[in-house]
Amino acid sequence: MWTTVSDLDRMFGSMDLLRSRMNRMLLDYDRFYGRGGGWAVTATEPLTNLYDAGDSLEVKAEVPGMAREDVNIKVQGNYLEISGTRKSDTPEGYKAHREERDTETSFTRSFTLPSEEINTEKVSASLKNGILTITLPKTEAAKPKQVTIN
Amino acid sequence: MNENTDIVKTEGRAVEQSRQLPTMTPVVDIYENDNEILLFADMPGVTKENLSVNIDNGKLSVLGIRRLETAGSASWEEFGDVEYLRNFSVPQTIDVAKVNAELKDGVLKLHLPKSEAAKPKQIEIKAE
Numbered sequence: 679m680w681t682t683v684s685d686l687d688r689m690f691g692s693m694d695l696l697r698s699r700m701n702r703m704l705l706d707y708d709r710f711y712g713r714g715g716g717w718a719v720t721a722t723e724p725l726t727n728l729y730d731a732g733d734s735l736e737v738k739a740e741v742p743g744m745a746r747e748d749v750n751i752k753v754q755g756n757y758l759e760i761s762g763t764r765k766s767d768t769p770e771g772y773k774a775h776r777e778e779r780d781t782e783t784s785f786t787r788s789f790t791l792p793s794e795e796i797n798t799e800k801v802s803a804s805l806k807n808g809i810l811t812i813t814l815p816k817t818e819a820a821k822p823k824q825v826t827i828n
Numbered sequence: 829m830n831e832n833t834d835i836v837k838t839e840g841r842a843v844e845q846s847r848q849l850p851t852m853t854p855v856v857d858i859y860e861n862d863n864e865i866l867l868f869a870d871m872p873g874v875t876k877e878n879l880s881v882n883i884d885n886g887k888l889s890v891l892g893i894r895r896l897e898t899a900g901s902a903s904w905e906e907f908g909d910v911e912y913l914r915n916f917s918v919p920q921t922i923d924v925a926k927v928n929a930e931l932k933d934g935v936l937k938l939h940l941p942k943s944e945a946a947k948p949k950q951i952e953i954k955a956e
Contacts, residue, residue, distance in 0.1 A: 725906035725907040726904075726906055726907075727896075727898070727902060727904065727905045727906060727907060727908075728902065728903040728904050728905075729898050729899060729900040729901065729902050729903065730900045730901055730903055731899040731900030731901075732900060734900075736898070736899060736900065738896065738898070738907075740872040740873070740907055740934075741872065741933075741934075742870040742871070742872040742933060742934035742935050743870065743933055743934065743935045744933060745933055767868065767935070767937075768857075768859075769859055769861075769866060771861055772859035772860060772861045772866060773859065773860050773861065774857070774858070774859055775858040775859065775860060776856060776857060776858040777857050778855040778856055778857065779855045779856065779857045779868060779870050780855075781857070792903060805933075807872065807873055807874060807875055807931075807933070807934045808870075808871070808872030808873060808933045808934015808935065809872055809873045809896070809934065
């Protein structure tokens with residue numbers, strides 16, 4: 679029985695080795711490796727996070743090189759849409775050695791939020807160091823309630 | 829994002845590795861004209877305090893650390909805390925004293941001016 683388990687282990691071990699070799703190969707081939715599990719394709723949409731803080735939801739998105747006026751946010755019920763345009767910052771009169779960045783692009787990304795009850799009047803957003811943070815407060819009915827014991 | 833590359837169980841290992849920041853290579857644009865080399869690097873979420881640019885003996889190293897301020901539990905997370913690191917070779921003709929860096933909207937803009945001796949010169953031909 680135990681020999682079978684160790685055989686299995688060894689098999690998985692060689693799979694690990696193969697996977698790490700493949701990943702290393704991709705590392706040389708595609709500099710965008712590192713974003714995910716090693717097999718990720720370059721994203722043209724910004725990466726996002728969603729947090730649930732009880733009273734509100736918080737959406738964060740990576741939007742480097744975009745200013746406040748370049749980003750649009752739309753909320754309708756539990757539907758959220760973020761769109762933006764990145765202006766090219768390519769300098770004039772320079773010779774390009776390397777252009778990996780995705781400048782002069784636009785994107786739209788939409789979500790259906792997990793909470794039905796968003797107080798759309800009180801949604802706020804901030805943009806700092808290329809990270810967009812949207813705070814979506816829940817309505818009173820959807821907020822967690824403290825229950826007191828009689 | 830799943831950073832785990834181990835399929836094999838880890839119980840057997842003697843010491844568990846402490847959690848460290850994943851390292852990422854920031855994407856860059858590099859431009860050059862007669863006066864300077866200009867480098868742009870996308871590093872969203874990196875603050876001025878957590879960014880360092882070092883030039884030593886022809887090696888330029890850009891290191892930025894991003895720590896997200898979050899509240900509540902994550903429903904999904906496509907990006908997280910990360911260490912942006914990238915090294916470059918720079919020609920010795922760069923005037924290190926005049927290098928200046930700007931950080932705006934998560935984009936680092938690094939001016940690497942060439943020293944006077946390295947700039948192209950127009951030679952005037954004197955008439956007799």
